[in-house]
Amino acid sequence: MKYNDRMTAINFAITGPGKDRWYYWGQVSWPLVLLILFLGLGPWLWPFNPYEQALQQALQAPDSVHWLGTDQYGRDVLARILAGGRLTVGLSLAITMSICLGGSLLGLWSALRQNWLSQLIMSITDVALALPALVFAIAITAVLGGGLDHAALALICVLWPKYARLGRSLTLQISKASYIQLARLEGQSEMGILRYHIVPNIIGPIIVRAVLDLGVVLMELAGLSFLGLGATPPLAEWGSMLSLNRTLLQTAPWLLWGPGLAIIITVGAFHYVGEQLRSW
Numbered sequence: 001m002k003y004n005d006r007m008t009a010i011n012f013a014i015t016g017p018g019k020d021r022w023y024y025w026g027q028v029s030w031p032l033v034l035l036i037l038f039l040g041l042g043p044w045l046w047p048f049n050p051y052e053q054a055l056q057q058a059l060q061a062p063d064s065v066h067w068l069g070t071d072q073y074g075r076d077v078l079a080r081i082l083a084g085g086r087l088t089v090g091l092s093l094a095i096t097m098s099i100c101l102g103g104s105l106l107g108l109w110s111a112l113r114q115n116w117l118s119q120l121i122m123s124i125t126d127v128a129l130a131l132p133a134l135v136f137a138i139a140i141t142a143v144l145g146g147g148l149d150h151a152a153l154a155l156i157c158v159l160w161p162k163y164a165r166l167g168r169s170l171t172l173q174i175s176k177a178s179y180i181q182l183a184r185l186e187g188q189s190e191m192g193i194l195r196y197h198i199v200p201n202i203i204g205p206i207i208v209r210a211v212l213d214l215g216v217v218l219m220e221l222a223g224l225s226f227l228g229l230g231a232t233p234p235l236a237e238w239g240s241m242l243s244l245n246r247t248l249l250q251t252a253p254w255l256l257w258g259p260g261l262a263i264i265i266t267v268g269a270f271h272y273v274g275e276q277l278r279s280w
Contacts, residue, residue: 028276031269039085048076050083050236059252069254071245081258084236089266091148092218095155099217100210103160107167108202111175112194122168128161134220141229148237151230155220159213166209170202212274215267222263238263 043050048066054074062069068077107125110118128136140154141147174180175198183193222239224230231237233244238259245255 029273031272035089035266035269039082039089042082043079043086046076046079046082048079050075050079051234059248061252062254068258069252071255072248072252077255077258080236080241081238081262084238084241084259085262085266087148087231087236088218088222088238091152092214092221095152095159095217095221096210096214098156099160100163100206100213102156103163104167104202104206106160107164107169108171108198110164111168111171112190121164125161125164128158129165131158133158134223137220137224138227138229141224146229146232148225148231148235151221151224154224155217159217162213163206163209166206167202170205171198174198174201208274208277211270211277214270214274218267218270219263 052075054070057066057070057074058072060066060070060074066076066078068081070076071080106121110121136158137151137154140157141151144150144154180193180197183197188196221230222237222242225237225239226243228243231240233240241259242256245252248255
């Protein structure tokens with residue numbers, strides 16, 4: 001889609017007729033709406049406590065009472081998936097917002113301030129981008145001692161550079177545009193140019209990148225928990241649930257079906273929304 005066509009679509013989605021505008025946004029965001037409703041209302045509607053043990057009901061196969069069966073401690077698997085989803089998805093959102101905001105601001109600042117400090121930031125960014133993100137995150141989490149908070153901090157440390165690079169490249173590209181030069185000739189301040197010209201034009205691609213990265217962050221967070229470096233039992237978290245039950249794949253496979261499918265569906269929902277936004 002050309003730039004003018006994309007801007008027309010975005011303006012229509014924001015200012016168009018109410019009925020058509022809601023249909024336009026609904027066509028894009030319906031997977032996220034269903035996901036939010038499922039994770040937000042599910043724990044209130046499902047009658048089982050995700051942490052309550054009932055050893056006499058351990059390793060029950062899925063039935064009409066426990067739709068996804070029970071684990072080795074008699075805990076309802078669906079209840080734990082719902083509780084773990086709120087934790088996994090919520091923390092993934094927090095991590096993505098942190099790296100998006102922090103990295104983009106650093107990139108924006110380094111593009112506007114051409115000095116030794118901005119060059120140092122970009123040098124650190126280049127070095128960080130050359131390292132395998134997940135391996136680096138595993139190393140940081142292991143040094144910090146594991147735990148979900150340390151896993152989140154490690155992911156923030158290894159994922160912000162991509163947004164710094166993106167924010168810098170977009171800012172440099174837009175700063176050379178003819179309308180920016182015209183705004184300077186008309187006497188508009190640098191803060192006004194930043195507020196009314198640069199930020200509105202770089203925020204769109206950054207948001208699209210962040211939505212697409214939500215699935216990546218979720219999988220890497222679940223991967224750290226699967227390796228024992230993130231959430232620890234009895235905390236309900238999708239990666240930790242897969243790790244705890246991986247030895248029961250032959251005898252109780254339903255213990256892995258639920259969290260595995262939850263990760264796949266959630267990542268697919270984030271990817272769908274990101275692709276729809278990118279196609280505008």
